[in-house]
Amino acid sequence: MTEYLNILLYIQIALSGICLYRIIRGPTIPDRMVGIDIFGILVVGICAIISIETERSFILDIGIAWIILSFIGTLTLAKYLSGKKLNE
Amino acid sequence: MNKMVTLILLCIGILFNLFGCIGLIRLPDVYNRLQAATKCVTLGTCSILIGVLFHFGFNDAGVKAIVAIPILFFASTVAAHALIRGAYHFGIKLGEKSVRDDYKDAVK
Numbered sequence: 001m002t003e004y005l006n007i008l009l010y011i012q013i014a015l016s017g018i019c020l021y022r023i024i025r026g027p028t029i030p031d032r033m034v035g036i037d038i039f040g041i042l043v044v045g046i047c048a049i050i051s052i053e054t055e056r057s058f059i060l061d062i063g064i065a066w067i068i069l070s071f072i073g074t075l076t077l078a079k080y081l082s083g084k085k086l087n088e
Numbered sequence: 089m090n091k092m093v094t095l096i097l098l099c100i101g102i103l104f105n106l107f108g109c110i111g112l113i114r115l116p117d118v119y120n121r122l123q124a125a126t127k128c129v130t131l132g133t134c135s136i137l138i139g140v141l142f143h144f145g146f147n148d149a150g151v152k153a154i155v156a157i158p159i160l161f162f163a164s165t166v167a168a169h170a171l172i173r174g175a176y177h178f179g180i181k182l183g184e185k186s187v188r189d190d191y192k193d194a195v196k
Contacts (some may be wrong), residue, residue, distance in 0.1 A: 001091055001095075004095055005098075008098050008099070008102055011102055011106070012102060012105065015102075015105050015106060015109045018109040018112065018113060019109065019112065021113070022112055022113065022121075028118065028180055029178070030118045030171065030172075030174070030175035030178065030180055031118050031121065033171055033175075034112070034118060034121055034122045034125065034171065035112070037122075037126070037164070037167055037168065037171060038108070038109075038112060038125045038126070038129050041129045041130060041133050041160070041164055042105060042129060042133070044133050044137075044156070044160065045101065045102075045105065045132070045133045045136045048133075048136045048137055048139075048140045048153070049098065049136065051140060051149060052094070052098075052139070052140055052143050052144075056149075057144070057147075057148050057149030057152060060140070060149060060152040060153060060156060061152065063156060064152065064155065064156050064159060067156065067159055067160055067163050067164075068159065068163065070163070070167070071163035071164075071166070071167050074167040074170070074171055075166075075167060075170055077171070077174075078167070078170040078171045078173065078174035079170075079174065080174075081171070081174030081175060081177065081178045082173065082174040082177040082178065083177065083178070
């Protein structure tokens with residue numbers, strides 16, 4: 001069980017590396033934001049697999065907090081993209 | 089039994105994530121990239137969280153996984169919608185192979 005979980009964890013970390021490629025290489029600003037958004041969702045998967053592997057439940061709390069912070073960050077960046085102030 | 093179900097759900101989830109990341113790399117413009125990556129990665133991560141629920145059962149960790157699923161659904165879809173709307177207003181052109189732009193008439 002544990003060795004399979006390790007393999008899956010490495011695959012998931014490699015996928016978030018692919019997102020880093022898009023963040024670094026992206027030709028426009030929205031491409032980089034898409035990469036950041038997807039990276040935040042993939043980190044939740046990493047947290048879930050680590051919580052299975054170590055049998056601790058508090059790591060899922062990190063995942064939930066990461067979802068909400070990434071949501072707020074993406075909304076702020078989207079407001080910036082459409083050229084509005086934050087209170088409009 | 090539960091371990092097998094957990095492993096199968098994790099494999100399905102990681103396969104979905106893999107397809108989403110391939111779409112993130114390969115597709116031509118930002119709209120295609122976002123629609124491929126958001127759908128696949130959201131559903132794949134939900135499958136991983138259901139696997140966590142099967143592994144732990146209905147104790148504190150399983151309930152946290154259940155709570156995380158609707159938060160993930162609403163947050164990622166709303167964020168993707170706002171992001172792509174901002175990208176359109178920012179002035180990103182469609183890709184070369186795109187044939188139709190319905191939102192242009194709605195914006196005017």
